[in-house]
Amino acid sequence: MDLGFFAQYLINGLVQGITYALVAVGFTLFFGVLDVIKFSHGDVLMLGAFTALALFLGLDQLSTPAWLSLTIMLCLGTLAMALVGALLCKFLVLPLKESPPLNTLLITLMFGSVIREAVRLFFPNGSNPKPFPALLPETSINWGNLNLRLDSVMLIFTGAMAIVLTHLFIQKTRMGLAIRAVAQDEETARLMGINFNKTVLMTFALGSGLAALSGISTGLYYQEINFSMGLMLGVIGFSAAVVGGLGSIYGAIVGGLLFAFLQTLGAIWFSVPAYKDVFAFTVIIMLMAWRPTGLLADRSSERV
Amino acid sequence: MTFPILRRLKVLFVFGLCFFIFGCSEQSDTVKITFIGPLTGGVSAGGLGGRNSADLAISLRNQLPGTKYEYELVPLDDECKPNIGVQVATKAAADKDIVAGVTHYCSAVAMGTVDVYHKFGLPVIVWGAVLPDITYGNNHKEIHRVNGTMINQNSVAAEFMIEQGFSSWAVIHDTTDYGKGHFKYFEKALLEQNGSILGTFGVNPDQQDFTAELTKIKALNPEVIYFGGLAPTGVRIRAQMDKLGMTQVFQGTSGIVSDAFIDGVGDLAEGVLAFREGAPTEKLPGGKMFIQAYEARGFNEPAEAYGAFAFAATDLIIDVIEKVGPDRNLIRDELNVTQEHESIVGPVTFDSYGQNTIALITKYVIQDGSWVLWEDSEYALGNRSLK
Numbered sequence: 019m020d021l022g023f024f025a026q027y028l029i030n031g032l033v034q035g036i037t038y039a040l041v042a043v044g045f046t047l048f049f050g051v052l053d054v055i056k057f058s059h060g061d062v063l064m065l066g067a068f069t070a071l072a073l074f075l076g077l078d079q080l081s082t083p084a085w086l087s088l089t090i091m092l093c094l095g096t097l098a099m100a101l102v103g104a105l106l107c108k109f110l111v112l113p114l115k116e117s118p119p120l121n122t123l124l125i126t127l128m129f130g131s132v133i134r135e136a137v138r139l140f141f142p143n144g145s146n147p148k149p150f151p152a153l154l155p156e157t158s159i160n161w162g163n164l165n166l167r168l169d170s171v172m173l174i175f176t177g178a179m180a181i182v183l184t185h186l187f188i189q190k191t192r193m194g195l196a197i198r199a200v201a202q203d204e205e206t207a208r209l210m211g212i213n214f215n216k217t218v219l220m221t222f223a224l225g226s227g228l229a230a231l232s233g234i235s236t237g238l239y240y241q242e243i244n245f246s247m248g249l250m251l252g253v254i255g256f257s258a259a260v261v262g263g264l265g266s267i268y269g270a271i272v273g274g275l276l277f278a279f280l281q282t283l284g285a286i287w288f289s290v291p292a293y294k295d296v297f298a299f300t301v302i303i304m305l306m307a308w309r310p311t312g313l314l315a316d317r318s319s320e321r322v
Numbered sequence: 323m324t325f326p327i328l329r330r331l332k333v334l335f336v337f338g339l340c341f342f343i344f345g346c347s348e349q350s351d352t353v354k355i356t357f358i359g360p361l362t363g364g365v366s367a368g369g370l371g372g373r374n375s376a377d378l379a380i381s382l383r384n385q386l387p388g389t390k391y392e393y394e395l396v397p398l399d400d401e402c403k404p405n406i407g408v409q410v411a412t413k414a415a416a417d418k419d420i421v422a423g424v425t426h427y428c429s430a431v432a433m434g435t436v437d438v439y440h441k442f443g444l445p446v447i448v449w450g451a452v453l454p455d456i457t458y459g460n461n462h463k464e465i466h467r468v469n470g471t472m473i474n475q476n477s478v479a480a481e482f483m484i485e486q487g488f489s490s491w492a493v494i495h496d497t498t499d500y501g502k503g504h505f506k507y508f509e510k511a512l513l514e515q516n517g518s519i520l521g522t523f524g525v526n527p528d529q530q531d532f533t534a535e536l537t538k539i540k541a542l543n544p545e546v547i548y549f550g551g552l553a554p555t556g557v558r559i560r561a562q563m564d565k566l567g568m569t570q571v572f573q574g575t576s577g578i579v580s581d582a583f584i585d586g587v588g589d590l591a592e593g594v595l596a597f598r599e600g601a602p603t604e605k606l607p608g609g610k611m612f613i614q615a616y617e618a619r620g621f622n623e624p625a626e627a628y629g630a631f632a633f634a635a636t637d638l639i640i641d642v643i644e645k646v647g648p649d650r651n652l653i654r655d656e657l658n659v660t661q662e663h664e665s666i667v668g669p670v671t672f673d674s675y676g677q678n679t680i681a682l683i684t685k686y687v688i689q690d691g692s693w694v695l696w697e698d699s700e701y702a703l704g705n706r707s708l709k
Contacts, residue, residue, distance in 0.1 A: 030534055
């Protein structure tokens with residue numbers, strides 16, 4: 019294959035892979051700390067994108083410059099979803115801590131449906147796809163057959179930075195230490211004087227903020243969002259987290275990139291590219307049968 | 323011996339009977355007709371335009387003196403999804419008060435519902451869906467269609483594009499009956515004209531990312547990208563072509579001829595081609611009257627491309643009901659013998675499958691942010707070039 023085309027596939031795949039990884043990191047954080055699966059994660063992502071869009075529509079009225087709008091959208095959108103994540107944890111997840119895990123799974127699944135239907139019904143004309151503003155520069159470089167767009171590069175860079183910062187936060191800060199302690203052993207962590215509730219809320223805020231970032235990047239890249247965008251991204255993000263190893267951040271990154279790689283490969287191989295998701299999920303199922311705990315999970319004893 | 327009371331009762335009975343008979347013929351009964359189309363979702367613009375047009379046909383007729391019945395429209399939303407379509411079709415068909423239907427904009431939905439109408443014996447006229455199999459794929463006497471099919475559309479498209487000097491295509495189509503049908507008839511017509519298709523890509527209509535497919539097409543380097551599908555998917559593909567620096571001509575089908583496509587794509591819409599059955603509303607035989615009446619009603623949404631067809635279908639059903647009465651079987655039989663029936667889209671004649679036999683196809687190009695007739699465009703005059 020021509021090197022230019024190869025690079026093009028690589029860039030396309032990277033943009034998608036980073037998006038998936040951002041979602042997967044959220045799943046992995048929640049599972050690592052509290053052993054719960056938050057199935058409303060994809061819908062929080064969608065809500066983040068719609069919050070950013072609503073902010074933009076407001077800022078557009080005030081004719082704010084693009085870079086300022088973008089900064090405000092990113093900051094407020096992410097913070098708003100961090101808050102939603104923390105509230106969700108406080109009122110839906112923590113009260114059910116002692117009940118069977120299936121209950122948490124169901125309640126978050128239902129909460130996701132509530133968010134989705136609420137956006138569909140209450141956002142003006144919410145059941146239609148919404149054009150998302152193109153706020154990133156559209157400059158591109160042609161390099162043989164490779165068309166490298168600045169916005170793609172910026173999105174890959176932002177996503178990667180977010181994951182690196184999350185990793186540093188967990189490894190280098192006191193709060194991160196608390197998160198790791200709770201992940202390892204809740205009882206002991208409590209005995210050591212760690213505020214359990216605060217730590218868990220912080221983790222949910224962090225994961226949900228990352229979901230919002232992923233939703234906004236999706237909007238910026240495809241210039242379109244819709245109320246059901248979180249469904250597929252949620253499923254893919256969850257699969258990526260599981261195949262990488264639930265509870266491991268590296269696993270989430272590997273899983274996300276792997277899924278995007280498989281999709282791209284599927285699209286190249288099959289004459290009917292609609293099969294690419296079937297192909298990607300089939301490979302994921304086989305990998306899970308081969309390594310039930312995930313590709314990277316059992317390398318480290320600590321989760322998160 | 324006489325029975326004065328009995329005689330009086332007889333007289334009263336005769337009076338009563340007279341009053342009943344004449345009274346009935348003067349009073350209008352309410353007759354319900356259903357309209358089914360996508361009222362929410364990505365292609366709702368077309369559906370809302372159709373609903374308004376059907377509503378207009380009904381209200382105009384209700385205002386007309388001498389109308390035998392009072393008509394009422396029952397609009398239902400199929401969301402352009404086959405599963406939802408079957409639900410609402412069943413709901414309408416099971417309601418005995420509804421005597422006929424003006425149904426479906428999306429081919430995939432119409433394909434799923436034709437059997438429902440047949441089973442319940444509800445006569446319907448399709449107003450927007452263009453897949454040939456909706457009428458030709460079955461022998462159901464309940465199914466009719468006023469608009470043309472994609473067979474005619476694609477043969478005109480292939481012939482026209484070859485005339486413009488193009489010779490190689492890559493095809494992207496969605497994997498619904500609609501998208502696959504377009505591909506099938508376009509491929510057939512194109513091969514007859516000695517055009518070549520370098521690659522074909524069946525995609526999911528809900529798919530968001532097309533960069534992998536487009537990169538593959540970029541490597542094949544065709545002159546034209548043919549897209550068989552609806553506007554939301556078309557918008558994504560055209561927008562992502564730009565991300566990969568692709569400058570091929572984008573050729574669509576009737577499914578993208580809507581303002582939603584131009585709004586979604588923005589400046590990249592310039593030079594996009596599409597083909598559609600029928601003619602622009604203002605050029606239809608009754609188009610001027612329709613546009614005036616539509617504007618006079620002050621609807622919130624435009625009539626869109628197929629509004630006139632929804633109007634014509636509703637009007638035809640009302641004409642038939644006025645003639646044979648509000649009975650499903652009688653309406654069905656009367657519709658089946660429709661010959662040269664005057665309508666705003668021209669005379670309607672149903673063949674033995676219930677398909678209108680007109681084959682008027684119009685060519686469109688997007689110029690300066692609106693759909694322009696090819697013949698009237700700067701491109702046809704030679705002032706602008708597609709390539």
